[in-house]
Amino acid sequence: MKTYREENYLKAIYQLTNDDKNKIVSATEIANWLEVKPPTVLEKLAILVKKEYITYNKFDGAKLSLSGKEIALNIVRRHRIWETYLYKELKFSWSEVHEIAEQLEHVNSDQLIDKIYDVIGKPDFDPHGDPIPNKQGKLPKSDRRPLSKSIKGCRCVVLGVSEHSEVFLNYLTELKIGLNDKLIVEQINTYDDSMKL
Amino acid sequence: MKTYREENYLKAIYQLTNDDKNKIVSATEIANWLEVKPPTVLEKLAILVKKEYITYNKFDGAKLSLSGKEIALNIVRRHRIWETYLYKELKFSWSEVHEIAEQLEHVNSDQLIDKIYDVIGKPDFDPHGDPIPNKQGKLPKSDRRPLSKSIKGCRCVVLGVSEHSEVFLNYLTELKIGLNDKLIVEQINTYDDSMKL
């Protein structure tokens, strides 16, 4: 029985881990992320531990087990497939898709996901540039590096964004920065690390 | 706060009423329909009464108020729009759409419903031939009559089915009876009222 909540807790742990094996995901951090209080999280973590979806202790935080990661990646997969579908097929804007996908990802029908994945042409990345895990929970490879690590004169291509808030995405649209756009780092301001692109 | 459950109870009452003003929808009937026990239903009915979505007493059963009916029809609207979308755009079969639509109908995004309603061409009827209520909760007119009321020699067109189970729909497919097909009632067996079409 993977419930809607359980899926969300596992997804939260996955997202907060952020691919860093050593990242400690604390109960408080999860609580802030899901906008609930720490005791609520602790309670749920105990259940997830019992079901062997995670391990948890106060020093190492919460870590996904193999089966837990599988569930989390499946939700991430659904989320990103829906985002892509909404963006490409239903013409939603880059900044609108997240919230709707947040609901659609919990609709339980592999057939439906297969179908829409097919329609969008089985891509490896979603409209934010994030990788779409395959059914087995494997992520496609990519060589994304954060723009903040680039040096002056660097020519690069926008592969994705790591901040998904509407404000930020609208800001990018205003700046006319979109996916797959080419950028040149013209100048880096040493004062606040802002860049001229 | 219309929760997912509340929506389902209101929809159940709507469906069991079946357009018949005098139909008495008892708690037990709702319980069977939703596969829960009568006390569970009673409890919820009390809440729905307090919220003025329904009236209820043991003799008249549950009846939707105007606002209750509005909510119920909105869910029905979503359900039928999704069914049509799944059938026409995603090429699901007539018998598969119901179960998936049952989940999708609770996704809360008017924008999304508007979009897919647009894509399917704003039809008045779903693939089962059932009418799609408009945003204001008005049902489009149609002159459907049950086939069982037809007489010998009657030439008719399949506008819809009143039984939605997969077994029945698959049976129809096997008989090569589909929506908008023309039928002629050739013979009516007086023994069991079965027909040769």
Place this chain on the structure above:
DNA sequence: AAATATAATTAGGCTTACCTAACTATTAAA
């Protein structure tokens, strides 16, 4: 190291949505 701040945990409470068992009212049958 003591004092303070922050994080983790425990205890106990609330609401929703379900249940069973027991009781009462209504309806149908003998």
Place this chain on the structure above:
DNA sequence: TTTAATAGTTAGGTAAGCCTAATTATATTT
């Protein structure tokens, strides 16, 4: 019309998910 069957209701219980308040651990300052 009394009896039996069925429907409606009440009482009381459980589990999930949330909460606040209080307590205990750990970290950070001074």
